[in-house]
Amino acid sequence: SSNQMWGGRFASGPDAIMEEINASIGFDKKLFDQDIRGSIAHATMLAEKGIISSDDREKIVTGLETIRIEIESGNFEFSRQLEDIHMNIEARLANLIGPAAGRLHTARSRNDQVAVDFRLWVKEELIKTERALTGLIEAFLDRAEEHAATVMPGFTHLQTAQPVTFGHHCMAYVEMFGRDRNRVRHAIEHLDESPLGAAALAGTGYPIDRHQTARALGFREPTRNSIDSVSDRDFALEFLSTASICATHLSRLAEEIVIWSTPQFGFIRLSDAFSTGSSIMPQKKNPDAAELVRAKTGRINGSLIALLTVMKGLPLAYSKDMQEDKEQVFDAAESLELAIAAMTGMVRDLTVRTDRMKDAAGSGYSTATDLADWLVREAGLPFRDAHHVTGRVVALAESKGCELAELPLDELKAIHADITNAVYGVLTVEASVASRKSFGGTAPAEVKKQIAWWRGRN
Numbered sequence: 001s002s003n004q005m006w007g008g009r010f011a012s013g014p015d016a017i018m019e020e021i022n023a024s025i026g027f028d029k030k031l032f033d034q035d036i037r038g039s040i041a042h043a044t045m046l047a048e049k050g051i052i053s054s055d056d057r058e059k060i061v062t063g064l065e066t067i068r069i070e071i072e073s074g075n076f077e078f079s080r081q082l083e084d085i086h087m088n089i090e091a092r093l094a095n096l097i098g099p100a101a102g103r104l105h106t107a108r109s110r111n112d113q114v115a116v117d118f119r120l121w122v123k124e125e126l127i128k129t130e131r132a133l134t135g136l137i138e139a140f141l142d143r144a145e146e147h148a149a150t151v152m153p154g155f156t157h158l159q160t161a162q163p164v165t166f167g168h169h170c171m172a173y174v175e176m177f178g179r180d181r182n183r184v185r186h187a188i189e190h191l192d193e194s195p196l197g198a199a200a201l202a203g204t205g206y207p208i209d210r211h212q213t214a215r216a217l218g219f220r221e222p223t224r225n226s227i228d229s230v231s232d233r234d235f236a237l238e239f240l241s242t243a244s245i246c247a248t249h250l251s252r253l254a255e256e257i258v259i260w261s262t263p264q265f266g267f268i269r270l271s272d273a274f275s276t277g278s279s280i281m282p283q284k285k286n287p288d289a290a291e292l293v294r295a296k297t298g299r300i301n302g303s304l305i306a307l308l309t310v311m312k313g314l315p316l317a318y319s320k321d322m323q324e325d326k327e328q329v330f331d332a333a334e335s336l337e338l339a340i341a342a343m344t345g346m347v348r349d350l351t352v353r354t355d356r357m358k359d360a361a362g363s364g365y366s367t368a369t370d371l372a373d374w375l376v377r378e379a380g381l382p383f384r385d386a387h388h389v390t391g392r393v394v395a396l397a398e399s400k401g402c403e404l405a406e407l408p409l410d411e412l413k414a415i416h417a418d419i420t421n422a423v424y425g426v427l428t429v430e431a432s433v434a435s436r437k438s439f440g441g442t443a444p445a446e447v448k449k450q451i452a453w454w455r456g457r458n
């Protein structure tokens with residue numbers, strides 16, 4: 001049998017297994033729009049430089065527009081024999097317009113073609129991600145504003161540490177997702193160069209204008225090295241690493257939501273819209289969306305490692321290994337989009353159980369540090385001595401099964417004579433958070449300042 005694509009050199013067609021391992025059309029059909037835009041920009045430049053006639057350019061563009069409509073309306077027959085989206089579109093173009101189709105691939109290779117298509121796709125996905133993160137940050141700012149003074153326990157080692165406010169905790173996530181959004185912006189800046197015109201790897205002898213095609217496709221400028229242009233997948237890796245860090249933040253939040261929504265913690269209630277029931281236990285309300293966000297992070301991180309591993313041994317320039325870049329990026333992009341959307345919904349919808357948070361904040365001797373600080377301030381003790389005295393007070397409260405503020409003054413005085421009635425003023429959770437006015441601290445006034453700073457930047 002003959003060979004549909006390389007009949008000149010090849011006498012026979014590929015083995016069925018060869019076709020199966022080689023074909024990427026099953027997933028790279030997602031790039032059809034980018035491929036068509038790339039080809040239109042290329043053909044237009046070729047005509048303007050007199051490399052093809054403007055008549056052929058017209059036919060090519062009209063044919064490509066027809067193909068776009070065919071694909072969008074589900075009337076395009078994809079063929080695995082034609083390997084990938086590039087060959088599928090080119091073959092259809094030949095059906096539609098005849099020999100002029102054969103002029104489109106002048107001064108171009110599939111190596112620069114796939115690089116430009118994929119860069120366009122990743123760039124558009126990054127822009128979507130940036131927007132989604134802005135929505136998530138907005139949701140957190142609203143909740144933080146509402147709960148700037150809502151006291152909850154802060155944790156280290158998941159043990160009660162010091163009282164904080166729920167607004168302050170929300171703002172910690174604003175910082176994380178704000179950094180993620182910066183990483184997204186940097187990734188866009190880094191990938192904003194067009195590889196089109198690098199051809200197979202060496203550039204081309206045709207008098208092409210790579211600045212023109214770069215501009216036409218919305219890139220800042222063309223890439224500067226034709227070998228790098230077709231070898232580089234940093235833009236995909238940077239997308240995946242940015243996605244992985246962001247997913248890791250989403251996963252930590254998901255984990256907190258899972259913990260907080262247990263009856264044991266009871267800090268929040270998830271809305272019906274973002275939870276599920278049990279088929280056997282009628283009382284259950286499960287945080288499935290949060291659990292799945294936590295799990296999607298595994299897929300996204302896995303995609304990063306997969307592509308890093310694909311790339312690490314490749315000599316320059318193009319190798320077919322690089323075809324494996326797309327599924328990783330597509331899967332991670334879909335997972336991340338969904339995870340951010342689900343998290344935005346959960347954050348907006350969840351009910352904060354302020355009573356439960358406040359009770360929890362006041363137990364576990366969370367204001368012990370405030371007592372130590374009081375001894376430093378009012379009794380002039382070195383902090384280490386104050387720490388020791390406070391430790392004895394905590395041990396006493398523990399043995400009596402009461403809170404610090406419930407210990408009678410004479411028993412406190414027995415531990416340290418300088419303790420006075422005024423100490424009770426610093427033992428409440430409200431006094432504790434209000435006192436933490438240092439820049440970036442948990443005092444409601446300070447939290448409101450941080451919210452205002454972010455409002456001006458979101």
Ligand code: ARG
Pocket residue numbers: 024028084110111114318320322323324
């Ligand atoms: N389907 C290929 C890919 O995704 C397109 C580039 C093919 N280039 C080549 N020289 N075989 O990487």
